[in-house]
Amino acid sequence: MKHLHVTCAIIERDGLVLAAQRSAAMSLPLKWEFPGGKIDPGETPEECLRRELVEEMGVRVRVGESLPASTHRYPTFTVTLYPFVCSIEAGEIVLHEHAAVSWLPVGELRTLDWAEADLPVIESYIAVSVGVGGAVC
Numbered sequence: 196m197k198h199l200h201v202t203c204a205i206i207e208r209d210g211l212v213l214a215a216q217r218s219a220a221m222s223l224p225l226k227w228e229f230p231g232g233k234i235d236p237g238e239t240p241e242e243c244l245r246r247e248l249v250e251e252m253g254v255r256v257r258v259g260e261s262l263p264a265s266t267h268r269y270p271t272f273t274v275t276l277y278p279f280v281c282s283i284e285a286g287e288i289v290l291h292e293h294a295a296v297s298w299l300p301v302g303e304l305r306t307l308d309w310a311e312a313d314l315p316v317i318e319s320y321i322a323v324s325v326g327v328g329g330a331v332c
């Protein structure tokens with residue numbers, strides 16, 4: 196089975212976190228995710244994230260702390276997500292691939308219909324994010 200290695204950006208701004216909704220035409224249609232994508236050969240995860248964010252949303256990001264990788268087996272492929280906490284360095288968001296974005300307080304992240312591989316990432320992020328949007332129980 197195909198095993199994808201994918202970076203994803205947990206972008207923080209003003210105490211909120213960016214979630215992106217996959218388009219109806221993408222795999223996992225209309226699921227929410229953190230923007231990012233497959234790591235190209237020879238690329239570091241950080242380089243991949245910076246490239247993907249320019250391609251997908253037209254923004255340059257500063258890549259910060261990494262969170263634990265999450266591996267999930269979907270029916271037709273397996274993905275390992277490499278999450279990083281990021282901030283926007285330059286640019287305004289213009290969606291080139293996603294259907295929508297939403298800026299949410301940490302405490303509301305769990306309300307979206309996330310891609311399954313993201314659920315452990317969200318829990319890891321909530322565990323380290325006291326101070327971003329306040330404590331979450």
Ligand SMILES: Nc1nc2c([nH]c(=O)n2[C@@H]2O[C@H](COP(=O)(O)OP(=O)(O)OP(=O)(O)O)[C@@H](O)[C@H]2O)c(=O)[nH]1
Nearest residue numbers: 201203221222223228229230231232233274310312313
């Ligand atoms: N970028 C991103 N991809 C995720 C997340 N969670 C998750 O399961 N994925 C899966 O990881 C893969 C990411 O690859 P990609 O972003 O480069 O690929 P893609 O949307 O163009 O999909 P495609 O290869 O079907 O065209 C997708 O299959 C996506 O469904 C996430 O939070 N961010």
